Amino acid sequence: MARFIRKGHQAEANAFVPLPLRGGVAPSYLWITEDRPGGMLAFLEGRFAGVGGPSWIERLARGDVVDAKGNVLQPDSPVRQGMRIWYYRELDEETPIPFEETILFRDEHLVVVDKPHFVPMIPTGRFLRESLLVRLKGRLDLPHLTPIHRLDRETAGVVIFSHNLATRGIYQSMFQKRSIRKVYEALARPLPGRSYPFTYRSRMVDGDKFFVMREEAGAPNSETLVELLEQRGDVARYRLHPHTGRKHQLRLHMASMGAPILNDAFYPVALPCKGDDFSAPLQLLARAIGFDDPLTGAPRSFASQRTLDWPAPD
Template sequence: MSEAFADLSRGRVQRMLGEGAITIGGEPARKSAQVSPGDEIEVHVERFERRPPVSVPELDVVYEDDSVVVINKPAGVVVHGGPGDTAPTVVAWFVQRYPELAARFDVERPGVVHRLDKDTSGIMVLAKTPGAQGAVSKAFEARDVVKRYLAIVAGVPAKPRASIDAPIGRHGGDRTKMAVTRRGRESRTDYETLGDDGERALLALRLHTGRTHQIRVHLAAIRVPVVNDATYGTGGDGRQLLHAWHLVFPHPHGGRLTVTAPLPADMAAAVRQMGLEELASRYEAITPPERTPSDGVEDKGHEEA
């Protein structure tokens, strides 16, 4: 389709397929459909272009240049939705804010180089060009990044500081969940307890790998699940108290970019309820982004974790 119609990028064709705007013989076409001579293909451009627009709230931009935009994703916003979804997404925000840039991507999810769970807040990088998307994605795949999180957990870890080195794979009884399993993929999370009130603790964590639900699975494995985590803990009122606080990654045009997202209001309030006012104030502070010429992994995010 994209070869036959110059105005349709591959990414746009994929989105149209997801919306049912392309049919073969009167039936909605699938991405895997095989076309035979004589098949009647219809492209319903109006159906695609005139579908009800998604109302996308403005997101907090932490850093932006010609190659990347870094946002502070709020909890409750998904990175991308499925076919027919009308909830606000990060991808919809990107397309709405940068329509001309988004049209240059031959992918279904323009700009995306990594993901955060719906109910996890914090730092997320989006690429503004296909070249930048490839470069930053490779850095994440090569683990040439520093990823730090803050979490409030139910309970206090037995060790105040440790490395959780446990493989993660699909849960044997529930394919929507992940679990620590011998046949899983290598996964490592470092943590340090910053403070606690005897019942809950504030942890600083560093991800060395990027498995699905990694922090949540690892913390549940040591019996201190993230507060309000309904999947790996006991649930509760509100969202899971996990925040992508700090990220260092290679900039597509050289050097390394360090970005930080302050602790959101709900987590800061929870930390204060624990009697940890100094920690709440420290992590609520706004730290300006910094781009350095260093070629090695550099982390100025936390002296202790």
């Protein structure tokens, strides 16, 4: 069986890219580390069983599968050790997400975006052109655009992208050094008996299901400062300051305290997938990001223009 290493998309490659950005979609590439008999079409059919032969025949005929030098590959082209092949990821059907992002800031290094709920950050699973990265690449024509941090698909708010390869690492290091000031807001049930502000700490580890986290006994590795902003009946609005950046940290912390964020389909219990139901967005918003620019030293601050949806009174 052929072994291979698959890399992501154009912005992650440092070498020559033989296929252009197309409608915001960057080409993917695949390293081949072992000879494979039967030709390129047979290899692609075996590697991408869910795509199907007719689709690969059409892509090969269009010239959408090439080698590292840009040579168009044919169905009978040999599959050799050391090859790198380039191709476009395609989806036959993709449900449009009826919410649009807002550009908050752009300079020669960064693009700061106000992300809507339900839009995934990068192509994954059943999302390609509806991912925020592909939308922005098509809209701004920035082939090297890539997020320097992430938000969950379900979370809205401020997120930062880099489009300058020379300075990307400098800005990414801010998150590694935790020199970024991040503020979130969330709607959840009240927490009676609490004095605000307070800090919640726990040890977070991977859950039994790959897409969720859980807490266990042991030294804390996650920390969130919680403030109460207001309360309306059975719902409260919180300001959350994550001092660490664990996956789903705010969602798990709020659920563990007995106040799961409204409309959270993962915590405290993972519910069946809602598919393309956009009627109940998670009430979690990345309200603001602030930092001292590592290139100029100037303070930077960006705030979301979005609001959370208070439930209608009974």
